[in-house]
Amino acid sequence: MELIIITGLSGSGKSHAMHFTEDLGYYCIDNMPPQLMTDFVKLVESGRADIDRAAFVVDIRSKEFFNDLNDRLEDLKKRGINYKIMFFEASDACLIKRYKETRRNHPLAESASLSESIDKERKLLKTLRDKADYVIDTSTMKSADLNNEISALLVPGIAKDSFTITVESFGYKNGVLAEADWIVDARFLPNPFYVPSLKKLTGKNKKVKDYVLRSLEARDFVARICGIVTDIIPCYVREGKYHLVIGVGCTGGQHRSVAIASELADKFKAMGKNVVLIHRDL
Numbered sequence: 001m002e003l004i005i006i007t008g009l010s011g012s013g014k015s016h017a018m019h020f021t022e023d024l025g026y027y028c029i030d031n032m033p034p035q036l037m038t039d040f041v042k043l044v045e046s047g048r049a050d051i052d053r054a055a056f057v058v059d060i061r062s063k064e065f066f067n068d069l070n071d072r073l074e075d076l077k078k079r080g081i082n083y084k085i086m087f088f089e090a091s092d093a094c095l096i097k098r099y100k101e102t103r104r105n106h107p108l109a110e111s112a113s114l115s116e117s118i119d120k121e122r123k124l125l126k127t128l129r130d131k132a133d134y135v136i137d138t139s140t141m142k143s144a145d146l147n148n149e150i151s152a153l154l155v156p157g158i159a160k161d162s163f164t165i166t167v168e169s170f171g172y173k174n175g176v177l178a179e180a181d182w183i184v185d186a187r188f189l190p191n192p193f194y195v196p197s198l199k200k201l202t203g204k205n206k207k208v209k210d211y212v213l214r215s216l217e218a219r220d221f222v223a224r225i226c227g228i229v230t231d232i233i234p235c236y237v238r239e240g241k242y243h244l245v246i247g248v249g250c251t252g253g254q255h256r257s258v259a260i261a262s263e264l265a266d267k268f269k270a271m272g273k274n275v276v277l278i279h280r281d282l
Contacts, residue, residue: 001044003081004055004154005073007128008088009121010107011095013138013146014057017088020147021055024154032056033065034072041081060121061107069128086153087125087132091178092118094139134243137179140168140280152274153242163233165268166245168278169203169261171253177280180247184225186256189218193255202282203258212259222260226267253281 004021006014015030022028029040037056044051060066076083090098095118099106106117129135134153138146152164170177177183192198192208201208212218229244236244246264250256258279265277 001041001051001081002053003041003076003083004053005083005085006055006057006088007059007085007125007132008136009090009095009118009125010059010061011098012088012090013136013141014059014088016143016146017086017136017150018055018057020150021154024151026053026055026154027051028055028057030057031061032058033062034058034069035065037072038075038079041076041079059107060124084134085128085132086134086136086150087129088136088138089129090137090139139179140177140278145276145278148276152276163237164243164274164276165229166243166276166278167248167261167265167268168245168280169248169250169253169257169282170280171251171257172249173252174281177245177247177249179245181245183247183249184221184260186212186221186248186250186260189215189221189250189256189260191251191256193252198255201255202279203255203260203262204279204282208255209259209262212256213263218260222263222267225264226271229268230271253279258282 004026006017006021008014018028018030037058040054043049044054058066058069073083092115096114099114106114106121108117108120112120136146136149141149149164149166168177168180172187189212192201192211195211198208198211203209203212213222225246229246233244236242248257248261248264261277261279265275268275
């Protein structure tokens with residue numbers, strides 16, 4: 001049986017991930033006490049349930065039960081269960097905003113402020129995060145982006161050594177992309193912002209994209225990045241890493257970074273790679 005452990009910070013999108021994972025055909029259980037995971041596997045193995053893929057949401061809502069998670073994961077390993085840990089997180093500012101919008105209490109907020117509760121949860125989950133097969137930062141993700149990310153990782157029949165590349169544009173004036181593994185700077189390219197006919201458009205517009213990519217330097221820039229990524233993907237896979245986030249930055253995140261990120265995504269897709277494209281500041 002294929003098993004996904006969905007976990008991470010409260011408010012980071014685990015519930016959404018569970019619902020979408022269920023849409024992909026997984027048997028999903030929310031707020032699963034770790035002690036019951038082995039019992040569920042035994043039940044499936046007994047033949048009383050025809051389930052070949054399952055997903056458990058396991059987090060600190062289990063309270064004292066959560067402390068036994070590591071032992072239960074070891075039990076699953078001994079039974080030969082092929083499980084993956086999918087860890088969801090977001091920035092403190094994003095989590096605080098989400099809690100204020102939903103007006104829900106943090107699970108650890110009994111005698112602490114929201115900021116203190118988030119910090120405490122990060123510390124409690126650090127070991128689990130380090131063990132995770134996939135770490136997904138949802139700070140800047142829309143629902144569709146998150147669905148694409150999960151689908152690329154879990155779609156039926158996907159190869160064990162498949163690799164997902166997230167290409168995300170951003171503007172330096174709004175802060176460097178915190179979740180990026182790589183940051184590439186597109187500010188050396190001519191800026192369409194100073195061309196009156198292009199100023200109010202974005203890098204998704206063909207005129208802007210053609211303007212940004214018209215120079216040999218821009219095309220060579222894209223080709224070199226694609227070449228390097230293609231060469232090192234096997235190295236990442238060998239180290240058990242199946243996801244690379246490439247941040248492409250320009251001043252405002254509207255023109256150059258969007259055009260370059262889109263071109264990179266198109267090139268990677270043409271190579272048959274699993275690609276997620278995000279424009280943070282559009």
